[in-house]
Amino acid sequence: MIERDYQYIRDCVNNKRYDDLHEKNAHYLSPCRKGNGRAYSLKLSYMNEIFSKYIDKGIPLYKPIIKNPEELRRASLEEIVIELFSRHKNKTIKEIRRSIMKPKEFKKWESKTKIDKAEFARTTMAMLGVDADQAEEFVKSNICVKTLRVEKNLKMNEDISFSAFEFSDLSRETWKKSFAYEEMVNRKFLWSVFVHDGDDYKFRGATFWSLPEEDEPVIKRGWEDIRNIVRKGVKFAIDVKTIKGKPRVLNSFPDSNNTNQNRKEYKLCKSTKPRNKIISIRPHAQHAYYDLKTIGYKDTEYSPSNGSILPNGDVMTKQCFWFNNEYILEQIKKQVEL
Numbered sequence: 001m002i003e004r005d006y007q008y009i010r011d012c013v014n015n016k017r018y019d020d021l022h023e024k025n026a027h028y029l030s031p032c033r034k035g036n037g038r039a040y041s042l043k044l045s046y047m048n049e050i051f052s053k054y055i056d057k058g059i060p061l062y063k064p065i066i067k068n069p070e071e072l073r074r075a076s077l078e079e080i081v082i083e084l085f086s087r088h089k090n091k092t093i094k095e096i097r098r099s100i101m102k103p104k105e106f107k108k109w110e111s112k113t114k115i116d117k118a119e120f121a122r123t124t125m126a127m128l129g130v131d132a133d134q135a136e137e138f139v140k141s142n143i144c145v146k147t148l149r150v151e152k153n154l155k156m157n158e159d160i161s162f163s164a165f166e167f168s169d170l171s172r173e174t175w176k177k178s179f180a181y182e183e184m185v186n187r188k189f190l191w192s193v194f195v196h197d198g199d200d201y202k203f204r205g206a207t208f209w210s211l212p213e214e215d216e217p218v219i220k221r222g223w224e225d226i227r228n229i230v231r232k233g234v235k236f237a238i239d240v241k242t243i244k245g246k247p248r249v250l251n252s253f254p255d256s257n258n259t260n261q262n263r264k265e266y267k268l269c270k271s272t273k274p275r276n277k278i279i280s281i282r283p284h285a286q287h288a289y290y291d292l293k294t295i296g297y298k299d300t301e302y303s304p305s306n307g308s309i310l311p312n313g314d315v316m317t318k319q320c321f322w323f324n325n326e327y328i329l330e331q332i333k334k335q336v337e338l
Contacts, residue, residue, distance in 0.1 A: 001027050001028050001069075001072060001077065001137070001140075002027075002028050002029045003072075004027070004072060004076060004077075005026045005027050005028055005029035005030070006029055008025065008026060009021065009026070009029070009031045009040075012031075021038065022186075022210075023043070023186060024142075024186055024187050024188050024210050025188070025210075026043065026141075027043075027046075027077060027137070027140070027141040028042060028043055028046040028140055028141065029041075029042060029043075030042070030043045043140070043141070043142060044142075045139065045140055045141065045142035046140040046141070049062075049136070049139055049140045061132065061134070062130075062132055062134045062135060062136040062139050063129075063130045063131060063132045063135065063136060064130075064135065064136040064137060065077075065080065065081065065084070065128045065129060065130060065135045065136070065137050066080060066137065067129075077137055077141070078208050081128060081190070081206070081208075082206060082207075082208075084127060084128050084129070085127055085128075085192070085203075085205060085206040086205070087099075087127075088127050088203050089203060089204065089205055090202050090203065090204070091202060091203050092200045092201065092202055092203075093115050093119065093120065093123050093194075093200075093201065093203075094110070094115075096123055096126070096127060096203060097109055097110075097123065097126070100126055100127070100129075117149075120147045120149060120192075120194060120201070121133070121145075121147045123147075124145065124147045124192040124206075125145075127192075127203075138190070141188070142187050142188075143187070143188050143189070143190055143208075144183075144187055144188070144189045144190070145189075145190045145192065146160055146189060146190070146191055146192070147192045147194070148160075148191055148192065148193050148194070148328070148332070149194050149195075149196070149201060150193060150194070150195045150196065150204075150329065150332075150338055151196050152196045152197075154195075154329075154338055155325075155329065156325040156326075156328065156329050157325070158325060159280075159282075159322045159323060159324055159325045159328075160322060160323040160325070160328060161282075161284060161320050161321075161322050162179075162180075162183045162184060162320050162321050162322070163179060163183060163284075163320060164284040164285065164308075164318045164319065164320045165179050165308075165318075165319065165320060165321075166308050166309075166318075167230050167308045167309060167310050167311065167319075168308075168309060168311070170226070170227055170230055171227060171230050171231050171311055173227065175220055175223065175224070178223065179321075180219070180223045180279070180321050181223075183321070184211065184219065184279070184321065184323065185211050185216060185219065187210070188208055188209070188210045189208070189209045189210065190206060190207075190208055190209075191206060191207055191209055191328075191332055191336070192206045193205060193206065193207075193332060193336050193338070195338050204336055204337065204338055205336045205337070206336075207332070207335040207336050209331060209332075209335065215278060218276065218277065218278050219276070219278045219279050221276065222276030222278060222279045222280075223279065223321075225254065225273035225274075225276065226253060226254075226273075226281055228273075229252060229253060229271075229272070229273065230310060230311065231311060233294075233310075233311075233312050234251050234252055234253065234310055234314070234316070235251065235252035235269055236249060236250065236251055236252075236269065236292050236294065236295050236297070236314075236316075237249075237250045237268040237269035237295070238250070238295070238297060239264070239265075239268060246288070246299060247297075249288070249290055249292075249297070249299075249316075250265055250268055250269040251269065251316065252269055252270070252271045252272065253271065253280070253281050253319075254271040254273045254274060254275045254276065254280070255271070255275060255280055255282075256275055258270050258271045259271050259273075259274055259275040276324075277324065277326070277327055278323065278324060278327045279321050279322065279323060279324065280321075280322050280324055281319045281320065281321055281322065282319060282320070282322055283317045283318065283319060283320075284318055284319055284320035285305075285306040285307070285317050285318040286302070286306060287301070287302035287303070287306045287317075288302070288306065288317045289302055289303075289304065289306035289307035289315065289316070289317050289318075290307070290315065290316055290317065291307065291314065291315040292314045292315070292316070293313060293314055294312065294314055306318060
């Protein structure tokens with residue numbers, strides 16, 4: 001794998017394709033920036049896995065896709081992965097499981113397994129011959145695998161979330177060193193796509209993807225808007241509509257409701273920034289947690305670990321960045337026939 005990374009870097013340099021050199025396009029050996037130039041660097045995700053395996057000597061949590069490294073002499077990791085997926089195109093979950101499991105194993109799986117959201121993700125890995133939540137090559141390469149379900153109307157109901165963050169960190173970050181940049185821009189994704197067809201979901205294919213360069217200014221602008229709202233002060237309002245017996249807390253982070261003049265949320269707590277077409281932030285905690293001194297509202301029933309402190313001292317439910325589903329679906333349609 002490192003040899004292939006070296007060949008990629010060498011070819012870009014020899015052909016003077018310097019703009020094509022990106023850390024996200026390498027697997028283990030990265031062309032990282034150093035001053036005004038570049039330097040070879042082993043990726044942090046790769047070194048973390050090596051440390052865990054040989055220094056920490058933890059129990060291996062991941063299984064490899066490629067059992068024989070010689071396979072990489074005929075094809076790249078991406079080509080091998082797409083080849084494995086192509087064998088199952090237009091099959092349902094049950095049909096996929098039946099084709100890759102022994103009869104007794106399949107019968108046991110069929111009798112015990114509920115086909116829920118988690119099973120779609122497990123089946124994505126199973127198509128690659130991996131009976132774990134992740135594959136070793138993806139972890140080492142920092143490739144994010146997401147299994148997506150598209151409904152009959154060719155819309156996605158699920159957005160794609162990332163790690164929760166602390167507002168104190170976000171307010172101090174710069175773009176190229178932000179969590180949002182590292183998790184959403186400076187990495188590669190693998191989308192595994194199921195489409196609701198008739199009475200069941202069918203696997204339509206998989207594709208590797210990274211954020212197009214022309215979209216980076218858009219996502220950066222959305223990140224800056226959210227950071228600036230945090231720095232200047234988040235506005236809150238209480239809606240009389242209740243959720244599980246509690247009032248709904250509205251905030252001024254831009255979304256599809258508080259940027260739409262026809263919505264109640266706009267009238268109660270409008271955002272000063274426009275809705276970004278690529279990213280948004282939403283709660284990422286098990287329970288709601290609020291201690292809002294600015295409006296005299298508290299909901300502290302659950303652990304404070306569910307909340308994050310804002311610069312002005314207010315505490316609100318911990319948040320994370322999300323890819324908006326309309327944007328991801330638009331990207332998928334360019335690469336996968338739905």
